[in-house]
Amino acid sequence: MMSFPISAGLLDSMVLAIVSSEDTYGYEITQTMRKAVDVSESTLYPVLKRLQKSQMLETYDKEFMGRNRRYYHVTTKGAAQLSDYRQQWVEHKEKVDSILMLLGGNKETDKKNKSEEELLPQEA
């Protein structure tokens, strides 16, 4: 079980990232998500609907093996939101890492915190 629950914002941004690299359909999105995080396929429908409602995603249907497949496409608004999410994520990650990974030897943090290196010479 994951100790860190995935927030709605994180789900939105990950789905946006998947669709932004290439227009894709529901099954592929769920499979890609499941490779990285432990989410039920049922969580993703509401996420996709939400992103459509807020005009981050738009859909079109394509025929596949005699049936319809709904493809998702990132709008300009969605792309802008994604880059905003990515920036927020980097900041968030750095802040968390500055505490959580203090012993893990993050190079950037180590350069800034010489004093901590001195305290922990075995990690340098």
Add this chain to the structure above:
Amino acid sequence: MGTMKRLEYMTILRQKLVDGGLGNDEINDALEFYEELFLDGGYENEEKTALNLGDPEKLAQQILAENGAVGFVRPEYKMEDAINNQGKQTVPPPQPDHNIAPDNRNLAAVILVIVTSVIWGPVLIGLLSGAFGLAVGLAAGIFSIGCAGIGLIVMGGVTAFQAPPVGVLLIGVGLFLIGLGVLIFMPFCKLVIGLFKKFFGWLTRSLKTVFNNVTNNKAVNENG
């Protein structure tokens, strides 16, 4: 067996969404999405897909919640129904059905009442205002008798210096009128206030009865 898994799942999901009163477009949209997941997941993996999706009833509630629907679950619907149907192998695939409408009759009745209120609302307000005006008018009339009494006493006081008998008469009549005014005015006010209280009590009771009927009908319709 795999096929049955998908059909069973989709049948339950569809039933729960219909029960929840979700709009047809939303139901079809959700069903198409999950149908696609099953089909893309592959015929042989349908049980696995169903497992990943979790309890269809919970999924339906989640979809209903996202759409701001009430999430009403029909109590007498049993899992066994779907399983028995599955055994017969005659269940049609859960094709999006455009004919199923949520029970909106009671909503329609409420809307009808609200819309027609444009007609009967002003009439009701007019009648109420008329009755209120009449009551206030009568009260004012009675009050003026008392005022006239006071006026006569003052006049009598002045006249008493020039023509004492007339003055005394005027004071007497004035006192009489004040007494009369007080005697009629107080009970009249009580009567009018009592009548208005009774009327509004009746109005709230009848509105409550109408409202209760609507909700009872709704429950009957949904259970039946």
